[in-house]
Amino acid sequence: MQAWMCETLDGPASLRWRERPTPEPGADEVVVAIHAASLNFPDLLIVQGKYQFRPELPFTPGAEFAGVVERVGSAVSHLAPGQRVAVLAGTGGFGTHACVKALQVMPLPGDFALRDAAAFAFTYGTAHHALMDRAALQHGETVLVLGAAGGVGTAAIQLAKAAGATVIAAASTDAKCGLCRDLGADHAINYESTDLREAVKAATRGRGVDVVFDPVGGRFAEPAFRSIAWRGRYCVIGFADGQIPALPWNLPLLKGASIVGVFWGDFVRREPEANVRMLGALATLYARGLVKPVIDTVLPMSRLPEAYERLARREILGKLVLVPEALL
Numbered sequence: 001m002q003a004w005m006c007e008t009l010d011g012p013a014s015l016r017w018r019e020r021p022t023p024e025p026g027a028d029e030v031v032v033a034i035h036a037a038s039l040n041f042p043d044l045l046i047v048q049g050k051y052q053f054r055p056e057l058p059f060t061p062g063a064e065f066a067g068v069v070e071r072v073g074s075a076v077s078h079l080a081p082g083q084r085v086a087v088l089a090g091t092g093g094f095g096t097h098a099c100v101k102a103l104q105v106m107p108l109p110g111d112f113a114l115r116d117a118a119a120f121a122f123t124y125g126t127a128h129h130a131l132m133d134r135a136a137l138q139h140g141e142t143v144l145v146l147g148a149a150g151g152v153g154t155a156a157i158q159l160a161k162a163a164g165a166t167v168i169a170a171a172s173t174d175a176k177c178g179l180c181r182d183l184g185a186d187h188a189i190n191y192e193s194t195d196l197r198e199a200v201k202a203a204t205r206g207r208g209v210d211v212v213f214d215p216v217g218g219r220f221a222e223p224a225f226r227s228i229a230w231r232g233r234y235c236v237i238g239f240a241d242g243q244i245p246a247l248p249w250n251l252p253l254l255k256g257a258s259i260v261g262v263f264w265g266d267f268v269r270r271e272p273e274a275n276v277r278m279l280g281a282l283a284t285l286y287a288r289g290l291v292k293p294v295i296d297t298v299l300p301m302s303r304l305p306e307a308y309e310r311l312a313r314r315e316i317l318g319k320l321v322l323v324p325e326a327l328l
């Protein structure tokens with residue numbers, strides 16, 4: 001097998017494509033032949049040593065992937081060779097094969113395309129946990145999505161629309177705003193060329209939004225919070241901008257509003273049964289055609305460094321998927 005190896009925490013430029021010994025599954029493990037892996041923002045943080053957890057070096061990045069089970073360990077009974085699966089293992093996806101714990105492997109229904117499955121659980125899981133669980137979004141409410149053309153942003157637009165909400169998408173270019181409208185956003189604001197607060201005020205006729213979904217942080221957080229309606233919920237998803245914002249505490253007081261932290265990875269660990277129920281609900285939405293990952297580009301696995309550059313330059317619309325050369 002071959003895989004991209006992170007040997008030092010110096011970012012994507014220091015990754016190396018290496019020949020590796022073919023893995024032997026332990027009793028509770030399976031070996032998966034990878035058919036597709038997607039790039040998520042945390043894949044960038046993890047090779048810089050900036051993510052919440054630091055795997056032991058060397059490791060193969062790639063949190064999320066899909067493929068076909070090749071071999072199963074002696075204690076694994078619910079998976080079999082030949083089965084199509086999605087995997088959320090935190091690492092291991094940017095290669096031809098991965099050896100993972102059977103618990104991290106989800107069997108796929110027949111109608112789930114492998115490339116969609118490789119670009120699904122991380123973003124839709126995060127967006128669903130944020131909107132439906134943490135923010136308790138209701139039919140008829142209004143949601144403002146920042147970074148709306150990115151991975152979790154596009155998932156949030158689709159899920160909020162599926163829940164019967166009005167969606168205001170905000171992104172940095174007109175092309176990104178166009179994609180958001182195509183995905184069903186009712187309004188799209190270019191926050192680089194337009195005053196975010198004024199534009200939200202106009203779109204909501206001065207009422208404000210019920211829920212803010214913020215994976216960006218930085219300078220848009222305060223105007224977004226000031227755009228919140230009475231009893232609004234502000235979902236803190238991440239800080240793609242690099243800056244963790246600070247907020248005057250009088251703002252939540254004045255709006256009777258809540259700042260809601262969202263940490264899907266820990267939700268998976270702490271509430272595994274609730275997560276399994278949520279993933280089942282998401283698979284149903286996919287089967288009904290109500291959600292579908294937006295795949296910007298499919299690149300050969302060898303072009304991972306280019307994929308990372310595009311992520312860092314904010315050029316990816318939706319998700320970028322990598323496929324081993326032999327399967328292109």
Ligand SMILES: NC(=O)c1ccc[n+]([C@@H]2O[C@H](COP(=O)([O-])OP(=O)(O)OC[C@H]3O[C@@H](n4cnc5c(N)ncnc54)[C@H](OP(=O)(O)O)[C@@H]3O)[C@@H](O)[C@H]2O)c1
Pocket residue numbers: 040041042122123126147148149150151152153170171172173176215216236237238239240241242262263264265311312313314316318
């Ligand atoms: N809390 C959780 O459980 C959880 C789970 C998954 C992801 N996250 C976090 O959510 C954030 C977004 O993840 P994602 O996978 O959606 O990433 P993504 O696809 O790269 O989208 C992030 C968006 O952020 C905006 N952005 C603003 N400044 C940026 C910068 N300096 N560099 C890159 N993007 C920038 C870009 O939109 P514009 O160009 O339109 O501004 C970009 O489309 C990340 O911080 C990630 O760690 C959190």
